[in-house]
Amino acid sequence: MQLLLIEDDASIADYVAQGLREAGHNVAVSRDGRDGLVRATCDRFDVIILDRMLPGVDGLRILASLRGAGDTTPVLIMSALADVDERVKGLRLGGDDYLAKPFVLSELIARVEALGRRGPAIQEAKTEICVGDLEIDLAGQRVHRDGIDIELTLREFRILVFLAENLGRVVTRSMLLERVWDYNFDPQTNIVDQHISNLRQKIDRGFARPLIHTVRGLGYSMRLD
Secondary structure, eight states, X not given: OEEEEEOXXXXXXXXXXXXXXXXXXXXXXXXXXXXXHHHHHHSOOSEEEEESSOSSSOHHHHHHHHHHTTOOOOXXXXXXXXXXXXXXXXXXXXXXXXXXXXXXXXXXXXXXXXXXXXXXOOOOOOOEEEETTEEEETTTTEEEEXXXXXXXXXXXXXXXXXXXXXXXXXXXXXXXXXXXXXXXXXXXXXXXXXXXXXXXXXXXXXOSSOOEEEETTTEEEEOOO
């Protein structure tokens, strides 16, 4: 399974991640709440293992944000707050399971695998994304804006889809490098900026309302202003 572990304690994170990997799972690790929320929002995971108390953004705020956005990924909450009221609070906010610290690693793995077997509710796969007057045909890899055909390279198409899937959110250059190029390039490279510039010429030029925006010092965002 593809798992996301959001845990700020380095020793616990390393211990849990190693155990899960030895059990045959792929594990991404985030060490603070803000990074964890971005990863949970932008990537797809079979199960999220979420620490209750995190720097940046609290674990329950992450959970509430995911559920508010309609994300049904199973979430296992880990917490040193083990009293009944805290467990009930976490479950009512949308947690699927609650494991108190300290815990036995074998139990955590068993709970994660049980959640993975349950899985999120099956949803019909999207075949089209619409952002204002922009239409993206995922199956046919075609793009139209205001009824006009727009020819994109495969790389430009993948960038556009990733931006549209994260409508209103900031997408960093590193995220684009990982998701679109499938390789960890030097983050200082300007390859992303070059492709974004080309994409803007095709998507926004000649239209009154730009869709692709630069977020200074962070990356890019697609939004309807």
